[in-house]
Amino acid sequence: MGLMQIPRRVDYGLRAVIYLSVQDPERCCSITEIATQQGVPKKFLEKIIQDLIRGGLIKSKRGACGGYTLARSPEEISFYEVIEALEGPIAVNVCMDQHMSCEQLPRCSMVNVWSEVQRKVTEVFTNTTIADLKRKPCRDLIGGSASLSSAA
Amino acid sequence: MGLMQIPRRVDYGLRAVIYLSVQDPERCCSITEIATQQGVPKKFLEKIIQDLIRGGLIKSKRGACGGYTLARSPEEISFYEVIEALEGPIAVNVCMDQHMSCEQLPRCSMVNVWSEVQRKVTEVFTNTTIADLKRKPCRDLIGGSASLSSAA
DNA sequence: TTAATTCAGACCATTTCGGTAGGATAAGAT
DNA sequence: ATCTTATCCTACCGAAATGGTCTGAATTAA
Numbered sequence: 001m002g003l004m005q006i007p008r009r010v011d012y013g014l015r016a017v018i019y020l021s022v023q024d025p026e027r028c029c030s031i032t033e034i035a036t037q038q039g040v041p042k043k044f045l046e047k048i049i050q051d052l053i054r055g056g057l058i059k060s061k062r063g064a065c066g067g068y069t070l071a072r073s074p075e076e077i078s079f080y081e082v083i084e085a086l087e088g089p090i091a092v093n094v095c096m097d098q099h100m101s102c103e104q105l106p107r108c109s110m111v112n113v114w115s116e117v118q119r120k121v122t123e124v125f126t127n128t129t130i131a132d133l134k135r136k137p138c139r140d141l142i143g144g145s146a147s148l149s150s151a152a
Numbered sequence: 153m154g155l156m157q158i159p160r161r162v163d164y165g166l167r168a169v170i171y172l173s174v175q176d177p178e179r180c181c182s183i184t185e186i187a188t189q190q191g192v193p194k195k196f197l198e199k200i201i202q203d204l205i206r207g208g209l210i211k212s213k214r215g216a217c218g219g220y221t222l223a224r225s226p227e228e229i230s231f232y233e234v235i236e237a238l239e240g241p242i243a244v245n246v247c248m249d250q251h252m253s254c255e256q257l258p259r260c261s262m263v264n265v266w267s268e269v270q271r272k273v274t275e276v277f278t279n280t281t282i283a284d285l286k287r288k289p290c291r292d293l294i295g296g297s298a299s300l301s302s303a304a
Numbered sequence: 305t306t307a308a309t310t311c312a313g314a315c316c317a318t319t320t321c322g323g324t325a326g327g328a329t330a331a332g333a334t
Numbered sequence: 335a336t337c338t339t340a341t342c343c344t345a346c347c348g349a350a351a352t353g354g355t356c357t358g359a360a361t362t363a364a
Contacts, residue, residue, distance in 0.1 A: 003239040030339085044323050062330045063329090117156075195354075199354090215309055
């Protein structure tokens with residue numbers, strides 16, 4: 001159940017980034033600290049953070065007193081970047097293995113729907129920054145007024 | 153790769169529904185016909201169509217000269233209904249296993265983003281009917297003008 | 305009765321998901 | 335130097351989902 005469910009990796013990764021965003025930007029947070037504070041499996045989070053480092057969102061310092069900090073300010077990190085660093089580019093589509101004739105198959109007309117969905121999803125994620133999340137109060141969870149994006 | 157990829161089941165199911173929508177509404181189409189015409193694995197499609205029957209979108213007639221027809225007119229079948237019949241309700245969210253304090257965790261602020269995405273996705277799928285697809289020409293596939301939904 | 309068809313269920317191979325384990329490497333503290 | 339604290343890297347692992355297949359029963363037209 002759940003067609004477009006968000007994987008744990010993304011949830012955990014976002015939590016780590018958000019946690020770092022409310023800390024002193026200079027202070028290195030260890031994986032142990034982040035994991036216990038956020039209630040996330042430590043070794044799993046370690047791998048996830050590695051992906052965020054490769055994505056240029058987190059900086060690390062090795063050795064004793066090492067740890068992680070955000071690579072940029074929270075205003076400059078979008079939801080989309082975190083997701084992309086962890087899962088690759090968002091691609092709402094069917095696996096296009098074999099190209100078939102456009103006439104006899106409904107495939108191409110469906111693609112228009114997929115790409116419209118993809119466009120809207122991408123829009124929300126790119127317009128939402130980590131800094132936006134920090135100051136959001138906890139209002140009703142479903143059917144919210146959705147004032148997050150700039151809503152074209 | 154592909155965060156919100158559409159599963160084969162949905163692709164195949166939609167193709168079957170669209171195929172039926174362009175046939176004579178009285179004529180029963182066998183599973184063999186639909187599968188070969190659409191280039192879909194026959195036995196797999198058979199199971200998928202069973203779900204569409206349970207969802208009230210397709211009618212079946214058993215025995216020789218049996219087959220499938222649409223249960224309603226294409227104008228009254230939305231993309232969303234097909235998807236829901238095959239995958240259950242769309243739920244863009246993280247598995248909410250354990251409820252944690254709203255204060256110390258960024259979870260609740262993320263939920264606002266998930267629900268906004270879900271709302272927009274659902275909107276596109278509910279506003280697109282099978283009849284809409286039939287007359288759509290095959291224009292450019294990516295970054296299309298997206299004139300499908302009523303675009304609030 | 306027989307042929308054509310849907311219907312129901314078990315089965316199955318591969319991939320993905322979520323997570324663990326162990327060690328190599330780096331750097332600060334003593 | 336070497337010890338401790340930490341990141342980094344790679345392999346591994348169980349369970350679930352994905353994408354199918356196979357077999358056989360039930361139904362119906364000819």
